[in-house]
Amino acid sequence: MIRGLRQVALGIASSFILLSLGLVYWQVVKSDALLQNPANRRLVMLEGRVLRGGIFDRNGEVLAQTKKNNGKSERVYPKGEAFEPLLGYATLAHGSAGLEAGLANWLLGMKNATPAQELQRMFNLPRAGDDVVLTLDSRLQKTAYEALKGKVGAAVALDPRTGAVLALVSQPSYNPNTLEEKWDAISKGKDGPLLNHAFALFPPGSTMKVVTSAALLRSNLNVSDLYQCTGSTVINGQVIREQNDRAHGWVNYNMALAASCNTYFATHGVEAGEERFLTAAKNFGFGQKIPFELYVPPSQITNGELVPKTLDRNLLAASTFGQGEVLVSPFHMALIASGIANSGQIMTPYLVERVLDSDQNILYKNQAKPWLTALSPEEADKVKSAMISAVNDGTAAPGALPNVQVAAKTGSAEPGGNVPTHAWYIAFAPADKPTIAVAVLVEHGGTGGGAAAPIAQAMIAQALSEGR
Numbered sequence: 523m524i525r526g527l528r529q530v531a532l533g534i535a536s537s538f539i540l541l542s543l544g545l546v547y548w549q550v551v552k553s554d555a556l557l558q559n560p561a562n563r564r565l566v567m568l569e570g571r572v573l574r575g576g577i578f579d580r581n582g583e584v585l586a587q588t589k590k591n592n593g594k595s596e597r598v599y600p601k602g603e604a605f606e607p608l609l610g611y612a613t614l615a616h617g618s619a620g621l622e623a624g625l626a627n628w629l630l631g632m633k634n635a636t637p638a639q640e641l642q643r644m645f646n647l648p649r650a651g652d653d654v655v656l657t658l659d660s661r662l663q664k665t666a667y668e669a670l671k672g673k674v675g676a677a678v679a680l681d682p683r684t685g686a687v688l689a690l691v692s693q694p695s696y697n698p699n700t701l702e703e704k705w706d707a708i709s710k711g712k713d714g715p716l717l718n719h720a721f722a723l724f725p726p727g728s729t730m731k732v733v734t735s736a737a738l739l740r741s742n743l744n745v746s747d748l749y750q751c752t753g754s755t756v757i758n759g760q761v762i763r764e765q766n767d768r769a770h771g772w773v774n775y776n777m778a779l780a781a782s783c784n785t786y787f788a789t790h791g792v793e794a795g796e797e798r799f800l801t802a803a804k805n806f807g808f809g810q811k812i813p814f815e816l817y818v819p820p821s822q823i824t825n826g827e828l829v830p831k832t833l834d835r836n837l838l839a840a841s842t843f844g845q846g847e848v849l850v851s852p853f854h855m856a857l858i859a860s861g862i863a864n865s866g867q868i869m870t871p872y873l874v875e876r877v878l879d880s881d882q883n884i885l886y887k888n889q890a891k892p893w894l895t896a897l898s899p900e901e902a903d904k905v906k907s908a909m910i911s912a913v914n915d916g917t918a919a920p921g922a923l924p925n926v927q928v929a930a931k932t933g934s935a936e937p938g939g940n941v942p943t944h945a946w947y948i949a950f951a952p953a954d955k956p957t958i959a960v961a962v963l964v965e966h967g968g969t970g971g972g973a974a975a976p977i978a979q980a981m982i983a984q985a986l987s988e989g990r
Contacts, residue, residue: 575629575651577609577621579660580875585609586622597622599698601660604667606695607718613702619716621656621873624816628652628877628886650880657686657875657888665984666691669977674713675945675964676720676852679981681990682860682950682959684890685869688990689981690853692719713965721818723849724963727935727970728782729946730844732862734791735779735905736802736897737842741794745775745904755785758835762788765934779908780916782932784843791842796833799842804829806858806896807868808850813893815873821850844935856961858896859948862905863929863956866897910953918947921975923983927953930978932970942966947974951982958985 574597577586585605589596597612599605610620618626627633631651666677666689679689696708696715708715739745751770754763762785764770770781778786791799800823803809809829812818822828824837824847833841840846850858853871861868870893877886897905909929912918918930933946945967950959960978967973 571649572630573650574612575631575653575880577625577629578653578655579658579663580656581660582655583660585656585658585660597698601663602697602699603695604660604664604691605658606698607692607716608690608720609698611698611701615702616705620718621654621816625654625874628654628874631879652880652885653878653882655875655878656873657681657688658690658873659688659985659988661988662689662981662984663691665689666977666981667693667695669980670962670964673964673967673973674719675962675967675974676718676722677960677962677977677981678720678853678856679958679960679985680856680860680871682863682869682956685860685871685893686875686890687871687873688958688985690720690873692717718816719963719965720853721816721851723819723821723851724944724965725848725935725937726844726850726855727933727944727946728784728843729855729858729931729933729948729961729970730842730848730850731779731782731787732858732905732909732931732948733802733806733808734787734799734842735775735908736805736901737794737798738775738787738790739901739904740798740802741790743775743790743794748772748774749778749783749786749789751778751781751783751785753785755789757788757792757839760836760839762839775904776908776911777916779905779931780911780914780918782912782917787842788839792835792839796838799838800829800831800833802896805894806861807854807894810894812854812857812871814853814871818851818853821848821854823848844933852961852963855946855948855963856959857893859931859950859961860956860959861894861896862902862909863950863959864902865899866895866902867892868894868896906953909949913949917969917971918949918975920971921947921949921979921982923951923979923986926951926982926986928979928982929953929956930975932975934969937966942968945973946970947978949978949982951986957990958982 574588610622612618612622629651670693677691694715753767753769770783808821837846841848870891913922913928913930917932921930928951930949934943945964947962947970950956962974962977964973
């Protein structure tokens with residue numbers, strides 16, 4: 523009997539320990555994850571006694587704020603559609619999304635709460651959340667929004683020196699001020715207004731050639747050597763064609779990138795080998811989680827494994843110019859462009875510049891830090907030189923600007939099926955000392971030079987006009 527009592531006591535004690543560990547795990551270790559989960563209605567239930575903090579751009583312009591109207595809190599978005607779906611929403615009926623969800627722990631004053639906030643929370647007293655100042659520039663955001671409006675796609679701008687996100691536009695968007703009454707129309711809208719297209723995955727087409735360049739340069743390729751492009755080539759029984767079967771003639775590395783020669787990159791990419799290509803892709807962040815305030819799906823080389831250990835010859839050839847099974851987000855392509863601009867180093871991207879409490883004391887301030895080293899400075903210079911050639915003498919010419927040298931690469935990616943290609947354009951400027959890097963995707967837009975380049979051009983011109 524005593525033995526039985528001991529077993530019962532041991533069972534109760536073990537259950538208590540497991541329960542305690544579970545509570546610690548969910549309430550301490552995973553508390554932030556639970557808080558940021560859009561399905562967590564506790565966030566919006568807190569609105570009754572917490573004045574949700576404001577969201578501001580880098581210059582102090584209001585992007586989101588809570589106003590009291592007849593004793594009722596109302597979330598207001600002065601910029602309307604221009605910042606959606608990035609800003610997102612916070613409603614009792616539909617939960618939260620975007621930055622309203624991702625930054626809820628700050629906006630509701632629950633992350634690194636001050637002693638006063640802790641006391642107010644303990645006694646369920648009315649209190650104010652924290653204000654969040656973003657790195658976004660409203661003027662640049664508006665330029666990108668207006669340039670992309672009416673199309674489907676995304677436009678992203680970064681400061682390559684720090685990783686600060688200057689603009690992030692997705693189209694189509696929606697007006698968050700009318701979200702409640704128009705929920706059905708918005709949630710079922712054509713081309714997904716609630717989907718952030720900047721974080722969605724697409725085949726990159728020829729913009730991938732800047733990544734493949736790293737593999738070529740590390741194979742001791744002489745960039746001055748000439749290669750004869752006849753409009754197509756055969757690799758392991760697979761026919762690789764140029765766009766419109768155009769023969770580029772004799773080209774070196776710079777000329778091949780400028781003309782976007784598929785056969786050059788496929789031929790030399792296969793010669794460089796799968797190991798160099800896959801290593802280059804990893805160094806640029808393929809297969810890795812991007813450290814960012816919002817979730818960005820990792821980019822992939824293959825469907826089976828994001829970055830496989832081996833790659834068959836045919837898939838390698840197609841992957842070198844961004845086809846095959848390669849998928850990447852516009853946000854990641856902006857990071858890739860910024861890495862080339864920043865002498866090969868990709869900085870950790872960020873949206874939150876600083877967080878202020880209700881008395882405007884600084885609770886958090888971001889510090890720029892590196893994420894990946896994709897290229898050596900010498901390699902980055904060679905890729906940049908070729909991207910300059912693409913603007914001055916190649917397919918990226920439509921993105922050129924007077925009195926400033928732009929470096930860029932176009933892409934026309936085949937999504938499969940009998941549909942128009944996705945139009946890509948990645949760029950940075952000024953080429954000698956870059957202060958802005960951009961990536962633009964127009965879904966089913968045709969050519970990168972025709973559909974995406976003018977949008978990137980407008981963004982870069984706006985940023986430089988502001989003295990960036």
